[in-house]
Amino acid sequence: MAEKNLKYEAKQVLERYANLVARLTPKSKLGQGCLRAFWVGGCICVLGQALADMGTAWLQLTASAASGFASVTLVFLTALLTGIGIFDRIARYAGAGTVVPITGFANAMTSPAMEFKPEGWVLGTGARLFTIAGPVLVYGISASVIVGILYYFIRWQ
Amino acid sequence: MPLHRAGDHTIVFPNRPRIAESAAVVGPKEGRGPHADGFDLVLEDALFGQESYEQAEHAMFQEACERCLKKADMPKERVQALLGGDLLNQIMAASLAARELSIPFLGLYGACSTMAESLILGSVLVDGGYASPVLCAAGSHYCTAERQYRFPLEYGNQRTPAAQWTVTGAGACLLTKEGSALAHVTHATIGQVIDLGIRDANNMGAAMAPAAVDTLCRHFLDTGRKPGDYDRVITGDLGQVGADILHELMAERGYPLPEGRYMDCGLSIFHKEDDVHAGGSGCGCSASILSAAILPRLKRGEWRRVLFMATGALLSPTTSQQGETIPGIAHAVVLEGGEE
Numbered sequence: 001m002a003e004k005n006l007k008y009e010a011k012q013v014l015e016r017y018a019n020l021v022a023r024l025t026p027k028s029k030l031g032q033g034c035l036r037a038f039w040v041g042g043c044i045c046v047l048g049q050a051l052a053d054m055g056t057a058w059l060q061l062t063a064s065a066a067s068g069f070a071s072v073t074l075v076f077l078t079a080l081l082t083g084i085g086i087f088d089r090i091a092r093y094a095g096a097g098t099v100v101p102i103t104g105f106a107n108a109m110t111s112p113a114m115e116f117k118p119e120g121w122v123l124g125t126g127a128r129l130f131t132i133a134g135p136v137l138v139y140g141i142s143a144s145v146i147v148g149i150l151y152y153f154i155r156w157q
Numbered sequence: 158m159p160l161h162r163a164g165d166h167t168i169v170f171p172n173r174p175r176i177a178e179s180a181a182v183v184g185p186k187e188g189r190g191p192h193a194d195g196f197d198l199v200l201e202d203a204l205f206g207q208e209s210y211e212q213a214e215h216a217m218f219q220e221a222c223e224r225c226l227k228k229a230d231m232p233k234e235r236v237q238a239l240l241g242g243d244l245l246n247q248i249m250a251a252s253l254a255a256r257e258l259s260i261p262f263l264g265l266y267g268a269c270s271t272m273a274e275s276l277i278l279g280s281v282l283v284d285g286g287y288a289s290p291v292l293c294a295a296g297s298h299y300c301t302a303e304r305q306y307r308f309p310l311e312y313g314n315q316r317t318p319a320a321q322w323t324v325t326g327a328g329a330c331l332l333t334k335e336g337s338a339l340a341h342v343t344h345a346t347i348g349q350v351i352d353l354g355i356r357d358a359n360n361m362g363a364a365m366a367p368a369a370v371d372t373l374c375r376h377f378l379d380t381g382r383k384p385g386d387y388d389r390v391i392t393g394d395l396g397q398v399g400a401d402i403l404h405e406l407m408a409e410r411g412y413p414l415p416e417g418r419y420m421d422c423g424l425s426i427f428h429k430e431d432d433v434h435a436g437g438s439g440c441g442c443s444a445s446i447l448s449a450a451i452l453p454r455l456k457r458g459e460w461r462r463v464l465f466m467a468t469g470a471l472l473s474p475t476t477s478q479q480g481e482t483i484p485g486i487a488h489a490v491v492l493e494g495g496e497e
Binding site: 013017018020021024028095110115 | 208209211304308309310311312313314315316317318319353354355360363367397398401402405406432
């Protein structure tokens with residue numbers, strides 16, 4: 001709608017309606033959401049740390065290899081839970097608690113891969129794999145490149 | 158020749174086209190809902206034995222049509238028109254079903270208002286003596302709608318409290334000029350597209366409510382009736398938020414909806430505890446409830462006259478992402494009990 005062309009009265013109608021909608025639309029439960037995200041997200045992080053510690057203690061991995069081991073294991077577990085249709089139920093409960101850790105990324109890659117398989121490996125899964133994770137990768141990688149260039153010229157530390 | 162009209166927006170059907178039979182096919186979740194007994198078939202799983210959910214949606218649409226014809230004992234070769242649509246891009250479920258049914262086909266798109274749209278146009282064809290019988294149908298599928306409008310099914314995210322759950326279901330009605338009738342179609346009010354600037358695709362109730370208010374008010378103005386003249390004023394899928402807005406705005410416009418005489422298909426198809434937030438939505442919502450819960454009551458005489466108004470949010474993911482607001486639409490038909 002070309003709102004800028006509207007007359008004053010019409011703008012008043014839209015504004016009044018927006019207020020009515022705001023009043024009658026239930027709000028998300030912020031406190032409950034934060035608590036759930038905190039405890040589920042926290043548990044995932046504890047699991048990640050435990051995996052890293054196990055990597056160094058039992059598999060004699062270096063610290064950086066152990067964190068890689070933890071990430072890969074969490075990604076695998078998420079992909080598995082997504083595949084058998086459980087992850088979305090956990091995420092519906094936990095919200096940001098599963099989205100923010102690497103589990104969110106793994107789910108964002110696995111779910112389109114499954115979803116678009118009926119359209120074939122190339123035009124379905126292949127083309128649509130990054131539907132959700134794409135923006136995070138594009139802007140995440142771009143930002144790290146920019147920071148890297150800045151760091152090259154301005155050595156702080 | 159005089160126009161068969163009342164006022165600027167309402168059609169009067171002098172020959173009172175008959176809804177001879179109806180059928181509804183729904184998914185497992187809908188089949189566990191309050192209207193479980195009214196459906197003709199409840200799918201055991203949402204794939205319905207097909208390769209993809211799109212195919213399942215098509216099969217479900219076709220199944221609803223075939224069951225309706227079977228109940229009416231009407232061979233499909235004698236049906237002179239099929240009017241219907243769904244929510245898939247290019248209304249593929251309806252088109253594929255029409256391919257299998259081999260009935261002359263007019264594909265319709267009115268988002269979730271499609272069932273009322275098809276009933277209106279079907280009644281025009283029957284009442285005008287251009288076709289009879291005519292099959293009117295609409296359907297939607299949760300899994301295809303999620304992919305088209307939102308996220309992959311297994312993607313883990315939270316819904317907002319105003320979000321609605323697309324109904325997996327299809328409903329069909331057979332309209333005839335004569336013979337037995339579950340109900341008669343006596344009036345129809347064609348809605349205007351109304352847009353009061355809602356952009357939130359997760360709050361479709363709010364996007365559709367102004368259109369619902371507009372169509373209702375025009376209907377009452379055109380016919381000189383009041384909400385109390387109907388045993389039920391029934392909306393398609395306004396959900397909790399849209400219904401609350403509707404009540405408030407109708408009271409403001411001088412047509413308060415009487416307590417206990419209002420029903421929203423989206424609010425009645427699922428149980429509250431089914432994690433559907435503001436209620437059901439989709440073409441299949443009003444189409445399946447019409448067949449499962451509304452027409453049987455009209456036939457039994459429990460209700461004598463109802464106003465059935467399906468509501469649609471005419472959004473596409475593309476225009477939504479481009480920042481366009483959501484146009485709403487609502488079409489109403491008056492249904493009267495089967496006895497003359």
